[in-house]
Amino acid sequence: xxxxxxxxxxxxxxxxxxxxxxxxxxxxxxxxxxxxxxxxxxxxxxxxxxxxxxxxxxxxxxxxxxxxxxxxxxxxxxxxxxxxxxxxxxxxxxxxxxxxxxxxxxxxxxxxxxxxxxxxxxxxxxxxxxxxxxxxxxxxxxxxxxxxxxxxxxxxxxxxxxxxxxxxxxxxxxxxxxxxxxxxxxxxxxxxxxxxxxxxxxxxxxxxxxxxxxxxxxxxxxxxxxxxxxxxxxxxxxxxxxxxxxxxxxxxxxxxxxxxxxxxxxxxxxxxxxxxxxxxxxxxxxxxxxxxxxxxxxxxxxxxxxxxxxxxxxxxxxxxxxxxxxxxxxxxxxxxxxxxxxxxxxxxxxxxxxxxxxxxxxxxxxxxxxxxxxxxxxxxxxxxxxxxxxxxxxxxxxxxxxxxxxxxxxxxxxxxxxxxxxxxxxxxxxxxxxxxxxxxxxxxxxxxxxxxxxxxxxxxxxxxxxxxxxxxxxxxxxxxxxxxxxxxxxxxxxxxxxxxxxxxxxxxxxxxxxxxxxxxxx
Amino acid sequence: xxxxxxxxxxxxxxxxxxxxxxxxxxxxxxxxxxxxxxxxxxxxxxxxxxxxxxxxxxxxxxxxxxxxxxxxxxxxxxxxxxxxxxxxxxxxxxxxxxxxxxxxxxxxxxxxxxxxxxxxxxxxxxxxxxxxxxxxxxxxxxxxxxxxxxxxxxxxxxxxxxxxxxxxxxxxxxxxxxxxxxxxxxxxxxxxxxxxxxxxxxxxxxxxxxxxxxxxxxxxxxxxxxxxxxxxxxxxxxxxxxxxxxxxxxxxxxxxxxxxxxxxxxxxxxxxxxxxxxxxxxxxxxxxxxxxxxxxxxxxxxx
Numbered sequence: 001x002x003x004x005x006x007x008x009x010x011x012x013x014x015x016x017x018x019x020x021x022x023x024x025x026x027x028x029x030x031x032x033x034x035x036x037x038x039x040x041x042x043x044x045x046x047x048x049x050x051x052x053x054x055x056x057x058x059x060x061x062x063x064x065x066x067x068x069x070x071x072x073x074x075x076x077x078x079x080x081x082x083x084x085x086x087x088x089x090x091x092x093x094x095x096x097x098x099x100x101x102x103x104x105x106x107x108x109x110x111x112x113x114x115x116x117x118x119x120x121x122x123x124x125x126x127x128x129x130x131x132x133x134x135x136x137x138x139x140x141x142x143x144x145x146x147x148x149x150x151x152x153x154x155x156x157x158x159x160x161x162x163x164x165x166x167x168x169x170x171x172x173x174x175x176x177x178x179x180x181x182x183x184x185x186x187x188x189x190x191x192x193x194x195x196x197x198x199x200x201x202x203x204x205x206x207x208x209x210x211x212x213x214x215x216x217x218x219x220x221x222x223x224x225x226x227x228x229x230x231x232x233x234x235x236x237x238x239x240x241x242x243x244x245x246x247x248x249x250x251x252x253x254x255x256x257x258x259x260x261x262x263x264x265x266x267x268x269x270x271x272x273x274x275x276x277x278x279x280x281x282x283x284x285x286x287x288x289x290x291x292x293x294x295x296x297x298x299x300x301x302x303x304x305x306x307x308x309x310x311x312x313x314x315x316x317x318x319x320x321x322x323x324x325x326x327x328x329x330x331x332x333x334x335x336x337x338x339x340x341x342x343x344x345x346x347x348x349x350x351x352x353x354x355x356x357x358x359x360x361x362x363x364x365x366x367x368x369x370x371x372x373x374x375x376x377x378x379x380x381x382x383x384x385x386x387x388x389x390x391x392x393x394x395x396x397x398x399x400x401x402x403x404x405x406x407x408x409x410x411x412x413x414x415x416x417x418x419x420x421x422x423x424x425x426x427x428x429x430x431x432x433x434x435x436x437x438x439x440x441x442x443x444x445x446x447x448x449x450x451x452x453x454x455x456x457x458x459x460x461x462x463x464x465x466x467x468x469x470x471x472x473x474x475x476x477x478x479x480x481x482x483x484x485x486x487x488x489x490x491x492x493x494x495x496x497x498x499x500x501x502x503x504x505x506x507x508x509x510x511x512x513x514x515x516x517x518x519x520x521x522x
Numbered sequence: 523x524x525x526x527x528x529x530x531x532x533x534x535x536x537x538x539x540x541x542x543x544x545x546x547x548x549x550x551x552x553x554x555x556x557x558x559x560x561x562x563x564x565x566x567x568x569x570x571x572x573x574x575x576x577x578x579x580x581x582x583x584x585x586x587x588x589x590x591x592x593x594x595x596x597x598x599x600x601x602x603x604x605x606x607x608x609x610x611x612x613x614x615x616x617x618x619x620x621x622x623x624x625x626x627x628x629x630x631x632x633x634x635x636x637x638x639x640x641x642x643x644x645x646x647x648x649x650x651x652x653x654x655x656x657x658x659x660x661x662x663x664x665x666x667x668x669x670x671x672x673x674x675x676x677x678x679x680x681x682x683x684x685x686x687x688x689x690x691x692x693x694x695x696x697x698x699x700x701x702x703x704x705x706x707x708x709x710x711x712x713x714x715x716x717x718x719x720x721x722x723x724x725x726x727x728x729x730x731x732x733x734x735x736x737x738x739x740x741x742x743x744x745x746x747x748x749x750x751x752x753x754x755x756x757x758x759x760x761x762x763x764x765x766x767x768x769x770x771x772x773x774x775x776x777x778x779x780x781x782x783x784x785x786x787x788x789x790x791x792x793x794x795x796x797x798x799x800x801x802x803x804x805x806x807x808x809x810x811x812x813x814x815x816x817x818x819x820x821x822x823x824x825x
Contacts, residue, residue, distance in 0.1 A: 243779070243780075244780050245779060245780055245781075245782055245783070248783070263780055263781075263784075265593055265781060265784040265785070266783070266784055268784075269783070269784055314589070315587060315589045318589035318592070319587060319589050319592065319606065319607050319608065322592070322606065323592065376761055379780075382766070383606065383607070385766075386587075386607065386766050386767045387587055387607065389767065390585055390586075390587055390767065401765055401766055401767070402765070403679065403761070403765050403766055405761075
């Protein structure tokens with residue numbers, strides 16, 4: 001049985017009001033869009049890079065997806081759609097993808113996009129891209145016309161287009177003359193509705209409307225990462241404000257117009273403020289707990305199982321997400337295409353101290369320190385770690401917390417030693433689907449440091465299975481395997497609270513704040 | 523072989539001991555009569571009692587999470603309310619004072635030991651004076667709290683590292699106070715007399731110099747204590763103090779800063795505890811200074 005989030009009734013009413021307000025304000029309702037103005041969007045951290053293809057950071061994606069565009073991207077309902085491509089024609093044997101490009105698309109430097117640029121960009125991605133595995137099946141990129149490329153694959157890869165459309169570290173198209181440059185050394189030139197103006201670290205990134213933007217006229221309006229995009233605003237400023245309290249105060253005073261994220265209790269309070277519209281972006285992410293399977297005591301599956309059955313996931317989620325959560329054991333969102341049903345449910349949210357103690361005994365656990373790596377940068381991580389540590393102490397595990405900042409945590413968890421457990425929100429992977437999620441747990445650097453051979457084999461089977469039905473069946477076996485060796489624990493699902501000034505119109509919550517098709521009402 | 527002591531010496535010694543006792547009694551009586559010292563002492567004693575008997579006084583386990591009462595406002599169950607984990611703020615503040623006072627006392631002891639040692643060395647051994655004090659000046663050139671933050675960040679977050687960082691920060695200031703007293707005292711006739719009768723260095727240092735340099739040192743240490751509590755709060759607030767979930771006054775406030783508008787009690791109560799402890803110490807320090815400063819006491823005696 002899945003439980004829903006524990007939010008008060010009043011909260012639901014307010015949310016409903018916010019949603020209703022937002023539906024009422026969509027452009028379809030016949031409101032006149034007004035051009036002009038500066039929209040100030042707040043996020044909590046600096047983008048590590050504005051070179052979209054070299055980073056998978058959300059702080060970067062938030063901004064870069066308004067500047068650059070890929071050939072393919074996800075639609076609103078997570079299907080790959082052409083963006084800079086016009087269409088795609090896949091050969092009978094599944095090894096050749098002929099991709100005609102949209103014509104007349106201009107880069108921010110005024111140059112028209114051609115097949116040359118596409119080839120150069122994709123080859124750069126093969127060298128510097130943050131998720132190079134997406135182009136791994138590609139043997140060659142051929143120019144088959146001034147506005148057409150053909151991708152030759154080494155073997156038929158049914159999930160190729162889905163992977164290729166991934167926004168995790170998107171394979172965006174940049175001018176050929178920039179593509180020869182190293183990571184983050186390029187001029188930030190894309191084809192998107194907004195162009196890059198300046199980046200002042202710890203302060204802001206400024207974008208301006210690209211007047212020569214060529215919209216994709218084959219759509220009515222925006223659709224996911226693609227569609228027909230219109231830039232109404234003169235400029236957009238992405239401001240970096242690490243303190244949520246300061247960001248909220250800035251929103252309340254009207255100094256900024258859009259918060260990419262705000263604390264749930266604050267969202268609750270602001271819901272009654274007529275000047276502010278609150279948006280619930282749910283489901284947004286999995287909250288997970290990952291073991292280092294190379295270091296004792298986490299190298300012992302019995303120990304890991306003990307942790308799994310000891311955890312009271314409801315308590316972890318309620319505290320870590322401040323009440324915005326959904327309890328579900330599945331490794332895909334409940335009710336989504338690949339949802340594998342009840343597999344593993346008998347191990348989820350048990351809070352069974354006796355069974356955990358028995359398993360610890362079986363594992364021969366002898367009070368070795370169990371160091372939980374976490375960070376204070378992402379509050380959910382730090383809070384989940386504190387609650388988990390308390391719960392583990394209660395069953396006799398010598399849990400200690402190592403709280404560092406996020407970049408340090410990312411660094412430490414790449415080592416085989418020095419950490420035993422790690423709290424991680426997975427936002428984009430479950431969104432992208434089973435292959436993207438499981439790819440982080442297999443291959444050369446799986447999250448839990450040591451490979452699980454069975455899982456590796458299942459992953460290969462997953463990405464080489466032709467039919468969706470077949471992949472569903474493989475994914476069910478993957479979920480079963482995950483609940484057998486317990487390298488990673490799913491704690492639950494959470495959402496994202498966003499808020500904007502009431503005069504910000506057209507905003508629709510999505511995987512990144514789309515600042516096109518958004519306007520400021522005068 | 524026992525040394526024979528004649529009766530005259532014996533009675534003289536008794537007389538000295540009695541005089542010393544009288545001096546102490548007078549000192550304590552003066553302190554007791556000093557109003558701001560009394561207030562400070564009462565305030566600080568209260569905090570110390572809370573810290574020492576935290577386990578008995580705190581109504582809840584300070585690390586006990588309760589997701590059914592997150593961010594609960596102050597009530598009969600939770601006098602100071604609860605935080606984002608559902609933990610009782612009153613219990614966390616009580617236990618937090620223990621951490622904060624523990625760090626404060628450790629810093630005072632370490633600073634006292636190192637400060638006296640270095641200050642004495644600089645004041646007594648002339649050729650070392652310049653070298654030592656220039657190093658101390660170098661350390662003091664950094665703003666105190668900034669240096670502590672940098673050190674704590676470099677060493678990593680833990681209570682011990684906070685103590686080390688604060689000790690390094692406050693030792694030069696203490697050493698300077700001790701050195702200046704030593705410089706004055708070593709030229710006084712009774713020290714010269716002791717040297718003349720052939721007293722050893724150890725005896726001169728401990729018996730004649732240090733004993734007379736104590737009062738400015740004590741005043742200085744009460745100041746160090748107060749500033750350490752503040753600095754510990756700053757370090758914890760910035761996340762380089764004791765790691766979670768251990769409560770310290772600083773990290774409770776740090777956790778509360780995101781809820782200043784939604785649950786102001788989280789930051790308010792530990793803030794009050796810090797204010798009370800620091801105020802208490804400062805009032806005590808003022809009192810001690812008033813009583814031990816000969817110029818002030820001469821004025822008082824005259825008036």
